[in-house]
Amino acid sequence: MKIAYVYPEKLPSKKARAISVVNTACELSKIVDTTLIYEKNGDNVLDFYGINCNLNLKPVSRKFIIRSNKIFNFNLKKEIKKYDYFYVRHLKTAEFLIKNGANVIFESHEIFQIKNKKIKEIENFVYKNAKGLVFINENLQKKAKKFFNFTIPSKIIRNGCGFKVDFIKKDFSKLNEIYYIGNFYKWKGVDFLIEAVKGLNITLKIVGDGERKNELLNKASKNVKFLGYKSQNEIVNILKNSKITVIPNIPTIDSEFSTPIKLYEYLMTSNVVLASDFPTIQEIIKDGENGFLFKAGDKKDFLKKLNYILSLPQKELETISRNAYKTGKRFTWKNRAKQIVKFIKEIDENNISSS
Structure with missing residues (x-):
């Protein structure tokens, strides 16, 4: 199985979501063939975050005279046939990939149309046509179920932490x-x-x-x-x-x-x-x-x-x-990646058995 994790923003970046994406993609690469597709921002991505893995890095241009999603998508379209599944957390990127025949797992972090009614049609389309939905918490999954009444497979897969530390016995005698x-x-x-x-x-x-x-x-x-x-x-x-x-x-x-x-x-x-x-x-x-x-x-x-x-x-x-x-200890990037791969394999097996 080949997975592409698509992040249509600049990497490396100090943003929390960038930390999540790179660490998750890195751990995925230890289980399945994984490529991170992103907008290049100069520095070496893995070195910036201090991590080491066999993740395939595929920087994609988003700029030709002007910086535009259309340019990123034009280059992304060339990659569609190379991968079995695309893991995406950006709504418009998910829509573009689905409309161009890609198998998309969409990771939901919010319900966009609550704040922006203009995006309602896109959001409804993704929740109906993605191959699977991943939610970062139970509350979001419940609210999304009420909003979209989706029937495609879904799973709660929380974020994590990559700190490799043992329990630290701290001195609580002085708290200032x-x-x-x-x-x-x-x-x-x-x-x-x-x-x-x-x-x-x-x-x-x-x-x-x-x-x-x-x-x-x-x-x-x-x-x-x-x-x-x-x-x-x-x-x-x-x-x-x-x-x-x-x-x-x-x-x-x-x-x-x-x-x-x-x-x-x-x-x-x-x-x-x-x-x-x-x-x-x-x-x-x-x-x-x-x-x-x-x-x-x-x-x-x-x-x-x-x-x-x-x-x-x-x-x-x-x-x-x-x-x-x-x-x-329950919430590591390693555990998160394992859950994602298991979820995608379940979806893949169901697709094969129903075809």
Whole structure:
């Protein structure tokens, strides 16, 4: 079986979705013949992410005088007959491939037409005509089933983490820092977090970068430290030494369908996680067992839960930390790739038996 993982954006990239795509494709290549088709962005893709595998890399041009999806698709069309299945997370790319006779597995991360009615026809077409659908969480699968009433095979295959770490026994006797790692989009809740920690005798350390950095710097009090962009290796080391990590997503449609990759990274590095209580997060975090939940967007409840964590005996926090690690170990890129290959083989076998 030959699989093409298509990513019509520039690689390498600092984006979380790029990290997911490259790591997943790399692990797929260890099981089946896999090619990553993407828009080239200069540097060596695998070196940028610090990973090593036999993944076939196929950079495709998206520019001829101007940068355009039509140019990318023109070049992509030449590849269709070379592969058995195309794994895609971009809706318009999925539509193009299906209309040109490709077997497409579409990975869903949101329901686009909720925010953009113009894309309804394309989205309905993909959910009806793809060979299979992959959802990153249960909540999204349920909502999509109501929206599209699809009949094609579907499976929940969550994102993962590639950190190769053992359980880290942390010293919870002194807690004076909390960490946020990720993007600066408003729906990610970093503004909420900066506001919530004002006046607290605790330091908020923020790892990340983005267009809104200066805006956030102006909002931040003295107990907020911006550490800037860090590589994956640097993030591993930061999380090995952190103790309390936060996912502060605020109520928006984006948050409703999101399960951030950083959640798996926090868990894998034995951190105590304090997260917004969206259903997608509750699928992973069980309050008081492997982390803690607070009412999304509620500053009072956030502070109540944070103070509760800070008041807990060290032994209880060690138990939460160990449970977090046990949870995180389930979600690796390797396990994700295995599930994808198994799903595609099931679809392939059903297609053969029904033909």
